[in-house]
Amino acid sequence: MCTFLGAPAMGEFLGAPTIGDAPQRVVSLNLCTDQLAMLLAAPGQLISVSRLASDPRSSAMARQAASWPRNAGQAEEIFLLNPDLVLAGRYTARATVSMLERLGIPVQRFDPASGLDEVPDRIAKMGEVLGREAAATALIARFEADLLSLRYEVGTVRAAIYQANGYTLGSGTMAADIMEAAGLRNLMADRPGGGRLPLELLVMRAPDMLITSTPYPGASRSEEILSHPVLQAMALPRANTGPDWICGTPYVLRAIRDLQEAAR
Amino acid sequence: MSLLTLTDLKSFRRERMVLNGISLHIAAGEVVGLIGPNGAGKTTLMRAALGLIPFSGNSSLMQMVPRLRARHVAWLPQSREIAWPISVEALVALGRLPHGDTDPAPVTAALHRMDLEALRHRPATELSGGEQARVLIARTLAQQAPLLMADEPVAGLDPAHQIATMQVLGDLARGGHGVLVSIHDLGLAVRHCTRLIALDQGRIAADGPPREVLTPALLHRVFGITAHFEDTPQGPIFQPLSTV
Amino acid sequence: MIRVFAGLGALVLLLFAASLLIGPAGLPVSDSIDALFRGEGEAITLVMREIRLPRALLAVMVGASLGLSGAALQGYLRNPLAEPGLIGVSGSAALGAVLAIQSGLAAAFALALPLAALGGAVGAVVLILLLAGPRGSALTLILAGIAISALAGACTSLVLNLSPNPFAASEIVFWLLGSLADRSMQHVGLVAPFMAAGTIALLSLGRGLDALTLGEDAAAALGIDLARLRLMLILGVAATVGAATAVAGSIGFVGLVAPHVLRRAVGAKPSRVLPASALGGAAMVLAADIAVRLIAPERDLKLGVLIALVGAPFFLRLILTQRREM
Numbered sequence: 001m002c003t004f005l006g007a008p009a010m011g012e013f014l015g016a017p018t019i020g021d022a023p024q025r026v027v028s029l030n031l032c033t034d035q036l037a038m039l040l041a042a043p044g045q046l047i048s049v050s051r052l053a054s055d056p057r058s059s060a061m062a063r064q065a066a067s068w069p070r071n072a073g074q075a076e077e078i079f080l081l082n083p084d085l086v087l088a089g090r091y092t093a094r095a096t097v098s099m100l101e102r103l104g105i106p107v108q109r110f111d112p113a114s115g116l117d118e119v120p121d122r123i124a125k126m127g128e129v130l131g132r133e134a135a136a137t138a139l140i141a142r143f144e145a146d147l148l149s150l151r152y153e154v155g156t157v158r159a160a161i162y163q164a165n166g167y168t169l170g171s172g173t174m175a176a177d178i179m180e181a182a183g184l185r186n187l188m189a190d191r192p193g194g195g196r197l198p199l200e201l202l203v204m205r206a207p208d209m210l211i212t213s214t215p216y217p218g219a220s221r222s223e224e225i226l227s228h229p230v231l232q233a234m235a236l237p238r239a240n241t242g243p244d245w246i247c248g249t250p251y252v253l254r255a256i257r258d259l260q261e262a263a264r
Numbered sequence: 265m266s267l268l269t270l271t272d273l274k275s276f277r278r279e280r281m282v283l284n285g286i287s288l289h290i291a292a293g294e295v296v297g298l299i300g301p302n303g304a305g306k307t308t309l310m311r312a313a314l315g316l317i318p319f320s321g322n323s324s325l326m327q328m329v330p331r332l333r334a335r336h337v338a339w340l341p342q343s344r345e346i347a348w349p350i351s352v353e354a355l356v357a358l359g360r361l362p363h364g365d366t367d368p369a370p371v372t373a374a375l376h377r378m379d380l381e382a383l384r385h386r387p388a389t390e391l392s393g394g395e396q397a398r399v400l401i402a403r404t405l406a407q408q409a410p411l412l413m414a415d416e417p418v419a420g421l422d423p424a425h426q427i428a429t430m431q432v433l434g435d436l437a438r439g440g441h442g443v444l445v446s447i448h449d450l451g452l453a454v455r456h457c458t459r460l461i462a463l464d465q466g467r468i469a470a471d472g473p474p475r476e477v478l479t480p481a482l483l484h485r486v487f488g489i490t491a492h493f494e495d496t497p498q499g500p501i502f503q504p505l506s507t508v
Numbered sequence: 509m510i511r512v513f514a515g516l517g518a519l520v521l522l523l524f525a526a527s528l529l530i531g532p533a534g535l536p537v538s539d540s541i542d543a544l545f546r547g548e549g550e551a552i553t554l555v556m557r558e559i560r561l562p563r564a565l566l567a568v569m570v571g572a573s574l575g576l577s578g579a580a581l582q583g584y585l586r587n588p589l590a591e592p593g594l595i596g597v598s599g600s601a602a603l604g605a606v607l608a609i610q611s612g613l614a615a616a617f618a619l620a621l622p623l624a625a626l627g628g629a630v631g632a633v634v635l636i637l638l639l640a641g642p643r644g645s646a647l648t649l650i651l652a653g654i655a656i657s658a659l660a661g662a663c664t665s666l667v668l669n670l671s672p673n674p675f676a677a678s679e680i681v682f683w684l685l686g687s688l689a690d691r692s693m694q695h696v697g698l699v700a701p702f703m704a705a706g707t708i709a710l711l712s713l714g715r716g717l718d719a720l721t722l723g724e725d726a727a728a729a730l731g732i733d734l735a736r737l738r739l740m741l742i743l744g745v746a747a748t749v750g751a752a753t754a755v756a757g758s759i760g761f762v763g764l765v766a767p768h769v770l771r772r773a774v775g776a777k778p779s780r781v782l783p784a785s786a787l788g789g790a791a792m793v794l795a796a797d798i799a800v801r802l803i804a805p806e807r808d809l810k811l812g813v814l815i816a817l818v819g820a821p822f823f824l825r826l827i828l829t830q831r832r833e834m
Binding site: 311314330331333335338339340345349350351355362387 | 728730
Binding site for chain 1: 531532533535549551552554555558559560609610612614615671672673674675676678679682689690692693694805806807808
């Protein structure tokens with residue numbers, strides 16, 4: 001039902017030619033630009049993606065990323081790749097990015113997507129900078145159609161995102177949009193953006209469901225809060241966030257579907 | 265009654281023999297002055313006898329368990345260490361530690377004996393050096409041990425307090441205690457000690473009444489000095505004259 | 509004297525109650541008290557019993573441990589600059605705790621956390637006693653402390669930076685500055701036995717430390733077994749500071765400020781300074797933990813930051829007075 005739940009679907013956009021002066025040696029430094037570029041670039045156009053792109057804990061496209069050479073985001077290394085376009089996030093390694101600019105390499109910065117409505121914008125921008133507008137238009141059309149068919153009405157279940165260090169996400173975030181599209185009411189909708197929520201405030205707000213992060217290997221004190229006895233005493237149903245939640249790519253659809261299944 | 269018996273005491277420090285076969289007795293009623301030039305081994309002798317440093321041979325004190333030893337002998341080290349601003353009274357009361365009691369009587373008596381009543385509530389660290397020396401002596405008195413060993417108790421005191429301190433030691437001996445005191449001031453030693461032990465390079469060079477120990481030959485050999493020694497109606501007077 | 513102890517006890521009780529009643533949720537006082545004693549599983553009861561109570565208890569336990577350890581170390585070394593944080597004991601305990609957590613030992617076996625922290629602390633105390641010698645001079649003590657702290661801090665950072673967990677590296681600041689946020693009754697239960705044993709060991713040193721006021725020779729001649737005293741000191745400090753650091757990170761200056769402020773008020777005798785510093789330390793950490801919640805309730809401001817703001821000037825003052833006396 002949803003095209004973006006399987007990677008092979010991307011293949012159909014590959015092979016179309018790039019337009020005239022489109023960049024031919026594109027290097028991406030950011031997890032989200034990695035994924036947009038992998039979805040849209042013509043064969044051979046994208047010559048390197050960031051190391052995170054192939055980390056299954058962060059990247060929705062870890063498997064696909066294996067086909068591209070990886071970079072560690074160091075200015076020297078990027079320069080030696082001789083790129084004619086560097087893709088970066090608004091906040092990634094500013095020192096590195098500005099050094100590359102001083103060295104005369106064109107850089108395109110992408111803002112992180114803070115909602116589902118920004119996904120088409122990001123796809124369109126990536127299509128534009130890569131000279132792949134047609135592929136981008138098709139991808140956007142598919143995304144919007146799938147989102148429409150997937151979206152639930154917001155119900156009565158009050159859920160809260162609660163991650164390591166008590167970090168929660170309120171209104172105006174991708175996570176909040178994913179929750180609402182999945183039919184859940186965001187308990188933190190009254191607070192804009194992300195921030196720390198003291199445990200006792202979470203308890204007093206009495207959520208019906210918790211959406212927590214999947215613990216990383218190698219323990220950390222930051223994640224201990226997710227197994228605090230008070231949360232165990234509340235015995236709430238839980239769902240997990242994951243790589244699909246992070247970037248403004250069509251993979252957010254997979255996050256919505258998974259959350260719908262978990263909340264059922 | 266013998267309060268201290270040392271037999272063939274030897275002590276080494278960095279492979280150098282500091283004490284070489286010391287044997288002596290201290291009995292009740294005696295004030296024994298331990299004399300000798302710097303480095304003769306006076307401090308080492310007393311610390312070894314107390315088991316504070318390793319030694320070979322025998323010290324009668326080592327036959328007692330530490331707590332009983334602390335009730336038998338009070339030790340006044342040369343370093344006048346007072347780490348914290350505790351009151352004079354509290355410091356003197358530390359002498360009661362081996363007894364495990366808080367009996368105020370011995371503390372009050374010790375304060376009185378060392379003329380410290382006016383200072384009893386003052387922090388001991390704020391006193392002058394001489395006052396601190398008296399406070400530390402008072403602590404050993406409060407310990408009420410039959411034997412008192414004191415390392416240079418009069419060093420740094422003014423003449424009046426030097427004399428007063430030596431008189432306290434004499435009073436103790438007359439009250440049935442035994443006292444072993446190391447002292448550099450031979451004039452005070454002659455007047456206040458019932459017996460002198462002269463140490464020279466880790467050995468006992470002489471042991472007996474002051475008159476018999478401080479012979480011109482011994483003074484020449486051990487101390488490298490000549491002296492005037494005279495018995496007067498005010499007691500014996502000893503005055504070093506020149507080096508040889 | 510009795511008035512000082514009664515006052516300190518009242519202060520600790522007052523701050524403990526305040527710590528229970530102050531929090532970001534702004535619960536009504538009467539409801540909070542009711543929930544604490546009579547609640548039956550509703551949200552406010554959970555908040556009071558599972559979040560605020562362990563936090564307040566740990567503030568008391570950690571503060572008392574640090575204050576007591578500081579007083580004991582100072583009594584033994586006869587130096588008011590000795591403090592578990594400054595001489596690297598807390599830092600080494602943190603290294604032990606971090607190793608236990610990152611190696612997975614702590615997950616497999618809960619006691620591994622306090623035990624590893626205790627091990628780190630033992631190492632540091634032994635090293636300090638070796639380096640500083642029987643009577644720790646201020647200079648060697650501080651220099652040895654700087655070296656041990658720097659080494660332990662570097663190793664802690666290294667272990668956390670190498671962790672596969674991306675959050676671990678950001679926790680360096682917790683281990684260096686300490687926090688009581690989001691601790692649970694499990695943590696209380698885990699460290700309480702270590703702190704209790706360490707506290708008993710340290711409080712039993714009073715007589716010996718009193719005698720040490722007169723120096724090692726005088727103390728030994730007063731019947732004090734210095735070897736045993738040293739062993740009890742090492743174990744007591746390691747158990748209390750190790751346990752405190754395992755759950756709260758390194759919190760510096762408590763063991764410096766508490767004895768310093770209270771010493772003269774209780775007559776300066778180490779046996780009195782010990783319990784007074786335990787109470788004083790508890791009050792300090794309780795107050796600091798209330799302050800971090802009032803100043804920045806949603807930011808997890810680190811305890812060590814606040815206490816250092818108070819403690820560092822004290823430390824500088826002590827150095828000045830010591831320099832004058834030298």
